Amino acid sequence: MRFFKSKPCLFFSTEYFLGLCEKGPRSSFDCNKYRKIRDRLLEESIVKPSHIVEPEPASWDDFLLVHTKDYVERLKDPMFLAKILFLDYVNPFDTDIIEFFKYVTGGTIKCFNEAFKKNTVCFNLGGGFHHAKRDRGEGFCPVNDVAIGVVKLFKQYGKMKVLIVDLDYHHGNGTAKIFEKDEDVFTFSIHRDNWDNINKKNNMDILLPDRVGDNEYLLQLSLYLPDVVERFEPEFVVYIAGDDVHKNDTFGTFNLSTDGVLKRDKFVFQTTRDRGLPLGVVAGGGYGPDSWTLYYNFIKWVYKGD
Template sequence: MRAYTTAHLDLDLPPGHPFPLYKYRGVAEALKGEVDLVPAPPVDREVLALAHQEAYLDRVFGEGLSRAESLRLGLPFTPALLRRALHAAGGTVAATRDALATGLGLNLSGGTHHAYPDRAEGYSLFNDVAVAVALLRRKGFRGRVLVVDLDAHQGNGTAVFFQADPTVYTLSVHAERNYPLKKEQSDLDLGLPDGTGDEAYLEALRGALEEAFRFRPELVFYNAGVDVLKNDRFGRLALSLEGALRRDLAVLKKVKEAQAALVVVMGGGYNRDPGLTVAAHAQTYRAAISFR
């Protein structure tokens, strides 16, 4: 079983920056010996252009993002940032190929669901899931696709990418009062109150999954952000580590019942306890492997 990783890529950040670069290496280390860790390949600009607007890509690959655009992204724009984003998106493309061949694809990165067709937002330079789906369509795949986004933040960019696409169903379960301030319209949005814990979250999730899987997907992308955990710096929800695992198992059960292929991408996780962030991400991938 392969898992694609960006752990080999560095990124210079200002002192004290909250982006959790540590977790990409930490999760890869935690899964060593359990999966075949493969450096994520970069995605080509031509593939990005199947989803993102050319004018946006011209800026990214030319002069780079402006200061205002970097502020919206939340990260300073550098060649290392661009390189890392190319590999993260490439990991999702490669994992999607694995999923269609074997039933499961794993990217220990990705889930950059705030990127729009024409701009970067919220640590998201490229929308890796949108890019992977666009490439699938170019290659002739016509199956129904479901995006199950359980990051604590609404997948606003992903929602916009697929709003006019009846072959893709988007589900976002998130903290309602969380970033982004302006929510976009997914096929199904479930905004939860601050402090939602295990039982209330799982009860709400069950109903959302029932509705979403009526779409009868053949391919599912699972954005398994662990910023849902209690004491996450940005999450606003309050799941335990056990509750996060029960969440994962609820998704995996529905995927198995649907006999759909599955791609797991990492999403967010910014816990005040870095070890908890790593442990939660690692248990998601272990659960997915066990359900294969």
């Protein structure tokens, strides 16, 4: 067990996977991904069952902290939500699917809150819907749990400087757009394509080409992230640990190895947590049957060390 002044924490709910067992274009998403991580952590005695906390679902009012009233009203219609998720009559859906997003967002809220309050690292076994904007859903993301979690922190503990490190294969455009006018939030993203142009000082978008491997990826990360941490001096750090950068991912076109992904995660941890910064981690993307093992590896390393 690694040494922690305050223990890391984990959030998971069985509600996290029910709504995601869909047949749509995202069918390569393993709907049992988060449950598999939970099960393996318990099987390997990395954590005790009592250590995994089940969050309350977020409320409609929580959604309103970030999203417009009109948009939140529309989300109450399952047909509207189905369109964002590319579900239709051919790919039938569960009309309660919003519940999944409420639970995962509740988990992200709790994850950030506990990490900040106890100055530790906390994981949500899900979350990272970084494409959602104030008034629209994009890229399978109807609500931006990350932005909601950050605004909840502001509400509870006052305004603070937050660094969002988004290493999902896809651009963290929604989160950057939501905080475009707020220079207290630094949005840092490494990805394949820009989904939007972000007009803010405290934003960094690093684009990498198809088939980028461990060395080049880790070089870019190590060139820029420590400098951002030094200059910006965040009081809280969010990490979107998307695993769709892996070479076997069914969506991503990067070529990172399993070891490379873990090195990336360790580097983010060491650059932030080892400097005493509270760190809230959410899963982000990652598609294919073995994707769950990557986030699992990171959590295991945090608890057990090398």
